[in-house]
Amino acid sequence: xxxxxxxxxxxxxxxxxxxxxxxxxxxxxxxxxxxxxxxxxxxxxxxxxxxxxxxxxxxxxxxxxxxxxxxxxxxxxxxxxxxxxxxxxxxxxxxxxxxxxxxxxxxxxxxxxxxxxxxxxxxxxxxxxxxxxxxxxxxxxxxxxxxxxxxxxxxxxxxxxxxxxxxxxxxxxxxxxxxxxxxxxxxxxxxxxxxxxxxxxxxxxxxxxxxxxxxxxxxxxxxxxxxxxxxxxxxxxxxxxxxxxxxxxxxxxxxxxxxxxxxxxxxxxxxxxxxxxx
Amino acid sequence: xxxxxxxxxxxxxxxxxxxxxxxxxxxxxxxxxxxxxxxxxxxxxxxxxxxxxxxxxxxxxxxxxxxxxxxxxxxxxxxxxxxxxxxxxxxxxxxxxxxxxxxxxxxxxxxxxxxxxxxxxxxxxxxxxxxxxxxxxxxxxxxxxxxxxxxxxxxxxxxxxxxxxxxxxxxxxxxxxxxxxxxxxxxxxxxxxxxxxxxxxxxxxxxxxxxxxxxxxxxxxxxxxxxxxxxxxxxxxxxxxxxxxxxxxxxxxxxxxxxxxxxxxxxxxxxxxxxxxxxxxxxxxxxxxxxxxxxxxxxxxxxxxxxxxxxxxxxxxxxxxxxxxxxxxxxxxxxxxxxxxxxxxxxxxxxxxxxxxxxxxxxxxxxxxxxxxxxxxxxxxxxxxxxxxxxxxxxxxxxxxxxxxxxxxxxxxxxxxxxxxxxxxxxxxxxxxxxxxxxxxxxxxxxxxxxxxxxxxxxxxxxxxxxxxxxxxxxxxxxxxxxxxxxxxxxxxxxxxxxxxxxxxxxxxxxxxxxxxxxxx
Numbered sequence: 001x002x003x004x005x006x007x008x009x010x011x012x013x014x015x016x017x018x019x020x021x022x023x024x025x026x027x028x029x030x031x032x033x034x035x036x037x038x039x040x041x042x043x044x045x046x047x048x049x050x051x052x053x054x055x056x057x058x059x060x061x062x063x064x065x066x067x068x069x070x071x072x073x074x075x076x077x078x079x080x081x082x083x084x085x086x087x088x089x090x091x092x093x094x095x096x097x098x099x100x101x102x103x104x105x106x107x108x109x110x111x112x113x114x115x116x117x118x119x120x121x122x123x124x125x126x127x128x129x130x131x132x133x134x135x136x137x138x139x140x141x142x143x144x145x146x147x148x149x150x151x152x153x154x155x156x157x158x159x160x161x162x163x164x165x166x167x168x169x170x171x172x173x174x175x176x177x178x179x180x181x182x183x184x185x186x187x188x189x190x191x192x193x194x195x196x197x198x199x200x201x202x203x204x205x206x207x208x209x210x211x212x213x214x215x216x217x218x219x220x221x222x223x224x225x226x227x228x229x230x231x232x233x234x235x236x237x238x239x240x241x242x243x244x245x246x247x248x249x250x251x252x253x254x255x256x257x258x259x260x261x262x263x264x265x266x267x268x269x270x271x272x273x274x275x276x277x278x
Numbered sequence: 279x280x281x282x283x284x285x286x287x288x289x290x291x292x293x294x295x296x297x298x299x300x301x302x303x304x305x306x307x308x309x310x311x312x313x314x315x316x317x318x319x320x321x322x323x324x325x326x327x328x329x330x331x332x333x334x335x336x337x338x339x340x341x342x343x344x345x346x347x348x349x350x351x352x353x354x355x356x357x358x359x360x361x362x363x364x365x366x367x368x369x370x371x372x373x374x375x376x377x378x379x380x381x382x383x384x385x386x387x388x389x390x391x392x393x394x395x396x397x398x399x400x401x402x403x404x405x406x407x408x409x410x411x412x413x414x415x416x417x418x419x420x421x422x423x424x425x426x427x428x429x430x431x432x433x434x435x436x437x438x439x440x441x442x443x444x445x446x447x448x449x450x451x452x453x454x455x456x457x458x459x460x461x462x463x464x465x466x467x468x469x470x471x472x473x474x475x476x477x478x479x480x481x482x483x484x485x486x487x488x489x490x491x492x493x494x495x496x497x498x499x500x501x502x503x504x505x506x507x508x509x510x511x512x513x514x515x516x517x518x519x520x521x522x523x524x525x526x527x528x529x530x531x532x533x534x535x536x537x538x539x540x541x542x543x544x545x546x547x548x549x550x551x552x553x554x555x556x557x558x559x560x561x562x563x564x565x566x567x568x569x570x571x572x573x574x575x576x577x578x579x580x581x582x583x584x585x586x587x588x589x590x591x592x593x594x595x596x597x598x599x600x601x602x603x604x605x606x607x608x609x610x611x612x613x614x615x616x617x618x619x620x621x622x623x624x625x626x627x628x629x630x631x632x633x634x635x636x637x638x639x640x641x642x643x644x645x646x647x648x649x650x651x652x653x654x655x656x657x658x659x660x661x662x663x664x665x666x667x668x669x670x671x672x673x674x675x676x677x678x679x680x681x682x683x684x685x686x687x688x689x690x691x692x693x694x695x696x697x698x699x700x701x702x703x704x705x706x707x708x709x710x711x712x713x714x715x716x717x718x719x720x721x722x723x724x725x726x727x728x729x730x731x732x733x734x735x736x737x738x739x740x741x742x743x744x745x746x747x748x749x750x751x752x753x754x755x756x757x758x759x760x761x762x763x764x765x766x767x768x769x770x771x772x773x774x775x776x777x778x779x780x781x782x783x784x785x786x787x788x789x790x791x792x793x794x795x796x797x798x799x
Contacts, residue, residue: 039659045591061534062591062656135672217651221643221670222658235512235532235648 006268013264019257023250027078030071038072038224039064049242060229060243061236069224070250076225077254080141080210081203087145088206089199092152097183097191099153100160111157114150122147126209130218137220140213144206155198159191193269197262204258211251226251306499310798312779314525314789315514316484316505323475323484324464325446326394327402334443335527336484336505338790340381341446341469344372344391345437347786349553351609351698353437354785357391357447357470367432367741374423378493380449381474388419393450395427402458404717405444405702409436413739431739434746438698441554442791472498472794481507499797511647515539524779524798527789528552528771533594533649539774546777549596549770551788556605556696556703557771561641561657561689561764562682565724569634570688576761578628580618582664583657587620589767592653596770602758603704605696605768610737610750615758625664634666642671644691645678653766654691682718693769694719698786700750701738708762709734725762 007013026033036042041063042055049058049066057066099110117125126143133139163169164187172182211227213219219228226247233243316336322328325337344358353361358372378386396417399406410417413433420426429436439445447470452463467475470493473486484505488498506523508514515535517523519542528551531539540547563579565571585599604611639661643654654670661668668689673681682690697703706712706719710726730753737749773789775782778799782792 037659037662039655039662041587041591041656041659062652131674134677217672221651221654221672232648232652236534238538 003268007264010264010267012260013267016257016260016264019253020261023074023254023257024078026071027074030075034065034068034071036065036068038068046240048240049246057246058240058242060233061240066229066243066246069229070226070246072224073226073229073247074250074254076223077207077210077227077251078203080137080144080225081207081258084141084144084148084206084210085199085202087141088149088152088202089195091145092149093156093188093195095149096153096156096158097160097188100157101164101179101183101187103161103164107157110153114153117147118150123209123212126213127216127218130213135213135218135220137223140210140218140220143213144209147209148202148206152195152198152202155194156191159194160187163187163190197266197269200258200262200265204255204262207251207258208255306780306797307799308499308797309501310499311502311504312500312525312793312796312798313504313506313523315508315517315523315527315530317508317511317514317530319481319507320484322464323467323478325442325467325469326398326448327459327464329403329405329443331529334787334790336486337446337467337469338442338471338787339473339486339503339793340467340471340475341442341448342471342791343440343442343445343447345440346791347438347441347554347698348784349550349786351438351553351786353440357386358440367434368429370427370429370436371420372425372427374425375493376423378470379491380451380470381468381489382449383491384449384451386447386449386470387422388425389422390450391425391447392417392419393454394447395425395445398448398453398458399445403445405697406439409433409439409702432741433701433739434743435699435701435738438554439702441698441787443787444697444702471791473503476502483507494794498794500793503793511535518542518774524776525782525789526774528773531774532647533592533596536594536596536772536774540772544777545774547772547774548783549772551773551783551785551792552771553607553786554695554698555787556607556698557693557769558600558603558605558696559691559693559766559769560600561766562687562692563723563725563761563763564685564688564690565726565762566685567688568637569632570639572632572634573760574628575632575634576764577618578625578632578634578664579661579666580625580761580764581621581628582625582666583660583764583766584620585766587656588653592649592656593767593769596772598768598770600765600768602754602765603708603763604700604750604754607768608696608698608700610700610747612747612751612754614751615754617758622660622663629665636665636667638667638669640669640671640688642673642678642681642687642690644693645673645675650691679718682722683716683720685715685722685724687722689764690718690722692718701734705734705738708757721762723762725760727756727760730756 042065043059043063045059045061045063047055047059055065060066095110099107126147129143129146130139169186172186214225214227215231219225229247230244236243316332318332320330320333320336322333323337325333325341342357344356346354346356348354357375359375360373362371374388380386400410413429415428415430417427449468452468453461472489472492474489476487477485486503488501508517511532515531518526518539563570563576569575589595589597589599598606601613601617602615641654641658644650658668658670681687694707695703707721708725709721709731712721713724714720733749733753737746740746740749773783780797780799781795784795785791
């Protein structure tokens with residue numbers, strides 16, 4: 001109850017959540033609104049927006065419905081954002097937890113390994129990974145996951161380091177709980193709040209990363225995504241601005257909404273910080 | 279009415295004025311510089327060893343061959359001043375130009391020609407080698423300015439195989455007795471052509487200057503050519519708009535930029551100069567892969583693809599729908615073949631009847647920019663509408679070359695040059711003897727029909743044009759029925775240039791040897 005109250009107090013977060021829910025609803029019911037494939041050439045190419053009822057947002061250079069593309073693209077963007085964040089968490093959380101709890105030599109090795117990934121520019125690495133693996137849904141998710149786990153590992157390690165010396169953890173050690181059990185039942189549950197906040201922000205950056213890859217032509221060629229729409233329309237920006245504009249706005253709003261929501265979650269889940277703000 | 283008359287008079291007067299100015303402008307001005315885009319940057323300018331499209335475009339003005347070709351593909355004198363063909367069509371005698379020197383000052387003679395055709399190109403040139411080995415009996419020097427080629431059997435296409443990219447004449451004094459491919463002089467090409475290489479700044483530009491000792495007295499008229507390397511298509515268009523370059527060769531900007539650029543002031547557009555290449559875009563089919571070996575299925579695919587949409591919407595209306603393997607612009611084209619209109623219902627029916635069970639068919643797009651990406655997407659959707667479970671595969675140029683050349687594809691976009699004569703440019707994609715790994719421009723699909731092999735072989739050496747036409751008509755009828763590939767479009771490549779650059783495109787290979795006669799007003 002306390003949590004909800006704190007969340008609602010942050011107006012930005014509520015707006016973000018509303019936008020996010022709208023995008024999600026579109027993603028879920030979209031295919032019923034636009035049952036046809038968004039790749040289908042359904043109308044005259046270069047129909048301007050708001051001129052034909054059938055194509056409220058106009059058509060692109062091949063006569064494909066932009067509204068249909070947006071709705072189907074919402075699905076792809078959210079899907080890739082969420083799955084690749086899960087992949088990143090699955091790599092980062094265990095690594096950080098082990099490094100933080102074991103300390104010493106393990107910590108050193110794992111953190112050097114993490115730093116190795118942090119020194120490579122993440123977008124460049126993602127491009128290389130996708131290019132080597134051939135662009136597909138799986139390779140894009142893997143690439144985004146691989147470039148975005150290091151901050152998670154460092155965050156979790158820091159949290160675990162500070163939790164490790166708490167009395168209740170010491171108590172668990174004294175009563176003879178096994179190390180994995182201590183990590184999973186005593187330490188990790190207490191790191192969930194910062195992980196959730198970070199995860200929501202990571203979904204936003206994953207959506208951006210996927211859009212950038214698609215923009216460069218490294219998206220899955222069989223999936224309609226917002227980044228692809230912006231990329232395909234950019235060469236026609238001078239005579240048909242709407243092809244790139246609407247998907248661009250969609251990316252902007254979604255990423256903004258995720259960031260606002262993430263910040264709201266941060267305030268709500270971190271009572272000390274929220275109290276400080278009062 | 280009055281107004282109308284005035285307007286008409288004004289038009290007539292203006293017309294007369296321009297007419298006069300044209301007459302006065304006929305004396306070409308010497309000493310000018312022309313800036314041209316070259317994309318991608320050629321790997322080498324040694325034309326005998328390398329025939330990439332852009333190598334030919336630059337090096338065709340440095341090297342020369344025995345002949346040039348006009349827009350109707352009629353042979354014109356180049357290094358050969360005149361020629362004679364014996365009545366049995368087996369002996370060709372070429373008289374060479376007098377007073378020709380190489381760029382390093384050494385004299386040119388029949389020895390250079392014999393060395394080039396008999397030794398150098400026979401060893402290194404993928405298109406000259408089969409001609410030299412299969413058709414030519416001997417190449418010999420008659421005197422210092424005469425050579426004679428004796429054929430094993432009549433081979434009409436020989437007269438179309440003597441353009442700079444197919445048979446460039448290289449200097450004997452530099453190459454004889456050396457390892458041709460490792461010769462250090464490959465970096466500083468020495469030809470007989472109207473322009474010499476002055477400087478090549480990798481990644482930036484190639485600078486050619488006038489050959490002062492060129493054998494045609496008042497040619498070339500231009501004194502310098504800069505070929506600019508600009509990797510991004512949009513940046514190339516901007517370079518033209520801002521006046522940095524004067525000429526955009528065919529294919530150097532995306533097709534949808536063509537209408538916008540051609541509306542700029544002082545801008546001319548021509549689709550001429552590609553008669554020798556006459557490229558046809560098609561989708562290669564891998565006949566080894568299950569259902570793709572089924573003729574009925576392929577016919578279904580051909581009906582499923584909206585070729586008119588491809589031409590008008592995707593390729594900006596620049597081209598003509600092909601009817602079969604031989605381009606309508608080249609010799610021996612026949613219209614008397616089976617045609618496939620866009621008919622999704624019929625396509626669905628044919629595909630169903632062929633026993634197709636929904637197995638995924640992969641489409642490999644051509645990584646040559648946005649136009650080709652859109653094309654692959656449209657074709658994928660066409661096939662999906664006809665019930666084919668099609669999937670797109672994206673890759674880069676190296677990946678495309680490797681996958682197509684090594685038969686690792688289901689359907690693959692490509693476009694291939696016709697090179698003037700079906701024996702040179704068409705047969706290679708359909709005869710079973712050319713099913714060789716490693717080259718994306720061979721018979722990559724593995725199509726094999728002994729009758730087609732036989733017809734192509736006979737047509738190449740048939741004694742008369744009529745006989746050749748008859749055989750080629752037959753081969754076109756068989757191929758359009760069996761569909762070894764899916765022909766999409768006879769591509770036009772518009773050259774965009776400033777109207778004050780005159781006489782730019784005058785031959786069948788356009789810019790590839792056009793700067794000899796060009797000048798700037």
